[in-house]
Amino acid sequence: MKGIRTYTQVIITGLACILAMLLISPAAxxxxxxxxxxxxxxxxxxxxxxxxxxxxxxxxxxxxxxxxxxxxxxxxxxxxxxxxxxxxxxxxxxxxxxxxxxxxxxxxxxxxxDPFLQIRVFDVDYGAIDRTGLWVPMDFELQFRITTNLDAMAQRPGVTGAPIEVRVTGEEGVEYSALSNRAGVSTPLIFAVDRSPFMTGGIWYPDAGYSRGVYDFYAFCDANNMKDNYHVVGKTITARDESVSLSRTTIPTITTPPVTPLPTAPPTPEPTTLPATPTPAETPPVTETPVVPTPTPEPAPASALIALVALTLVICLLIRK
Structure with a gap:
């Protein structure tokens, strides 16, 4: 009886599964x-x-x-x-x-x-700044931003969004299809993108066991084999050389560098005001007095000169006596 009961339960369970499949399939x-x-x-x-x-x-x-x-x-x-x-x-x-x-x-x-697809990496806690191609501290939590027109797939019945997959590769060559956030929650890197831009939220905390270095990342969509049939960068797959560098353990403290005083120039002496040099008085013009030429005396005749000498000698002799 026990065997019959077990066999009956198996049949009922199987029939229930088949019925469930029949009920779900038409609506799927x-x-x-x-x-x-x-x-x-x-x-x-x-x-x-x-x-x-x-x-x-x-x-x-x-x-x-x-x-x-x-x-x-x-x-x-x-x-x-x-x-x-x-x-x-x-x-x-x-x-x-x-x-x-x-x-x-x-x-x-x-x-x-015509599909298009772009991916960037942003921080979560410090202004949601685009960190693509930059270094980030190890204690930054990171998220991805996906920009695309494939979100139109969310309009299809029963579809929550376009299946966009992300791959991250470290310097050691390890490729990650899942990442851990600050809380230790591991997130598979496949997202149902129903809007654009689409933010994944904080899914990557580098200080949770990831080594320092450069990490490359890219995204792709292969819904209905579109990537294989239309493998064009920027359309069904992004460039593989997008990267982020993990290089520090703490948030950098921005300090103001000391200001080196500039050499002080010696004070410029104030100009000394010299007393004004008196302006020489103008010398009145000299009135020239006409020079009257002095008439030169005509030389005495020789006989008169002899007489004068003789007279002088006589006077001297008389004085001596």
Whole structure:
């Protein structure tokens, strides 16, 4: 009896599981299910566009800017072979983004978008500053910021956001697919991105066992094999050389360097005011007195001179007597 009871329990449990699967499956939705008017991205494969009003054998048409089914013929057409597994081929759709119409009905079927993806690293506690390419202290808690248009996947039924994965590689070559924060909580590096920009919150505390050095990081999205089909940097995957350097253990204290006094120049002597040099009085102009020439006496005749000498001698002789 015990064996029969156990066998019966196994059957009931199995039937319950099968019933649960039958109940859940019809309502389950996948990231490949595109709603009417929804957005598909270049590179996605296996997407189901039946909810967009598209059936096998229908022809989709794309019109250049300013045109529509009401204004003329499409610039490009695509025949759908399998509406449940449609491939947004880069060769066909890369230059034809925007609305694609179902030409059988003339109604918009879906939007085609060219994906873009960017990732940066920010601190958490000190102003949420972009630290990409910079050094940060080991006791800074870090977070990632993801900017993308892939968040439109959150509009698909049952999808919470675009699955964006992040990889971090240290100098020792170890690649991390999960990081630990200050509280010791380990976070897998895959995020359901439902907005842009998307902040992961504090998920990385370098002082929790991570070595100093340069860490490279990148992000990618491979929903519906889009990365493999459209491996373009900046679109389905970011550059692998984005980095952050972990180099100090404490927050740097900003100190004001001592001010070196500049050499003091000797005081400039004040200019000495010299007494004003008197201006010499103007000398009155000298009135020139006309010089009257003195007449030169004419020499005495020789006989008179002899007589004078003789007279002088006689006077001298008389005096001596």
């Amino acid at each position: 939705a996948a990231i490949s299910d595109i709603p009417a008017g929804g957005t598909v991205f270049i590179g996605e494969e296996g997407v189901d566009i039946t909810a967009c009003g598209v059936a096998d054998g229908d022809t989709l048409g794309w019109f250049a800017a300013g045109r529509s089914p009401a204004t003329g013929d499409p610039d490009t057409t695509v025949v759908v072979s399998d509406a449940t597994s449609f491939f947004v081929s880069p060769q066909i759709f890369s230059d034809r983004i925007g609305v694609w119409y179902n030409l059988a009905t003339g109604n918009p079927a879906f939007m085609v978008a």
